[in-house]
Amino acid sequence: xxxxxxxxxxxxxxxxxxxxxxxxxxxxxxxxxxxxxxxxxxxxxxxxxxxxxxxxxxxxxxxxxxxxxxxxxxxxxxxxxxxxxxxxxxxxxxxxxxxxxxxxxxxxxxxxxx
Amino acid sequence: xxxxxxxxxxxxxxxxxxxxxxxxxxxxxxxxxxxxxxxxxxxxxxxxxxxxxxxxxxxxxxxxxxxxxxxxxxxxxxxxxxxxxxxxxxxxxxxxxxxxxxxxxxxxxxxxx
Numbered sequence: 001x002x003x004x005x006x007x008x009x010x011x012x013x014x015x016x017x018x019x020x021x022x023x024x025x026x027x028x029x030x031x032x033x034x035x036x037x038x039x040x041x042x043x044x045x046x047x048x049x050x051x052x053x054x055x056x057x058x059x060x061x062x063x064x065x066x067x068x069x070x071x072x073x074x075x076x077x078x079x080x081x082x083x084x085x086x087x088x089x090x091x092x093x094x095x096x097x098x099x100x101x102x103x104x105x106x107x108x109x110x111x112x113x114x
Numbered sequence: 115x116x117x118x119x120x121x122x123x124x125x126x127x128x129x130x131x132x133x134x135x136x137x138x139x140x141x142x143x144x145x146x147x148x149x150x151x152x153x154x155x156x157x158x159x160x161x162x163x164x165x166x167x168x169x170x171x172x173x174x175x176x177x178x179x180x181x182x183x184x185x186x187x188x189x190x191x192x193x194x195x196x197x198x199x200x201x202x203x204x205x206x207x208x209x210x211x212x213x214x215x216x217x218x219x220x221x222x223x224x225x226x227x
């Protein structure tokens with residue numbers, strides 16, 4: 001049981017390049033989330049998917065798109081990277097429903113945009 | 115939307131002393147309050163959480179208290195140890211199918227031996 005996995009671990013992009021961050025979970029969770037973490041600012045929600053087939057904007061969605069490919073996978077796409085998107089990106093998942101609210105985080109992707 | 119403020123941003127304590135981190139939230143509809151610990155270069159991990167129908171919850175050396183009227187909640191760590199050194203984040207969540215979290219800005223706790 002690998003939990004939440006993310007690829008790649010590290011990435012360097014030039015301004016204007018595009019890339020997709022991959023996230024997968026093997027816990028049969030319904031809800032998945034993408035956060036970015038910047039120094040001194042905690043984690044901020046970019047997009048989330050309450051269940052397979054749905055996606056919604058979070059606090060900081062500009063410059064990003066997401067795809068909930070199936071129940072296991074939730075990808076984050078940067079169409080035209082900007083230096084302001086330099087950050088650590090975390091994916092998380094939650095089983096869903098009203099009994100357990102804990103979110104489980106992946107190991108993160110450290111992205112640098114030059 | 116929800117706004118969560120966390121204080122202090124840094125906290126140093128002597129080993130064996132207690133540490134307290136405080137958070138306030140703005141949305142009175144928030145009803146779930148987790149605390150995450152993040153070690154350097156690692157992912158955040160849940161250490162304790164509380165729901166709005168409970169005023170206090172304890173797990174060994176860690177406790178969380180919630181004051182719904184004042185809209186603030188606190189993390190208490192007793193008998194601190196060097197391995198407690200990390201960044202701690204509070205968060206708040208309202209009801210809804212996704213239960214998205216709004217995080218505080220974090221507290222760097224350093225336990226001095």
